[in-house]
Amino acid sequence: MLYVERGKDGMITALHNRPGPTAQEQKSMMDEEVLAFFDTADSWKQFMEISDLRSVRILEDLIDLLISKNIINFTELPKQAQQKILERKHLRKKIDSQSLLVNDIL
Numbered sequence: 001m002l003y004v005e006r007g008k009d010g011m012i013t014a015l016h017n018r019p020g021p022t023a024q025e026q027k028s029m030m031d032e033e034v035l036a037f038f039d040t041a042d043s044w045k046q047f048m049e050i051s052d053l054r055s056v057r058i059l060e061d062l063i064d065l066l067i068s069k070n071i072i073n074f075t076e077l078p079k080q081a082q083q084k085i086l087e088r089k090h091l092r093k094k095i096d097s098q099s100l101l102v103n104d105i106l
Contacts, residue, residue, distance in 0.1 A: 001026045002034060012037040060088060 003023035005014040016023045027034050029051065038047045059089060063085065067073045074082060 002029060003027075004034075060085070 003016040003019045004012050004025040004027050005016065005020075005023040006025070007013040014023070015027075015034065015037065018024075029047075036043060063072075063077075067074050074085075077085070
């Protein structure tokens, strides 16, 4: 879900990953108003990047689930995939421990 920030005219002025003082209203990425915002902001490439990032997180969770259920072994993955997964886990742990906001505003 995205959190919508609106201007005085009621139009979307920004989208956030997290709620904030000026962004409490939730909208789906596929909401017509959100899609119209991307269209007026000429940001379709950014929209795809956001979608890609969310898909990557789903894949990370899926890999973790398959490993935890012993459906696949981590060591069966190619070495480069293992390295990238471990790097992302390390970064995610570092970000979580420091409570950093990453890509909060879209």
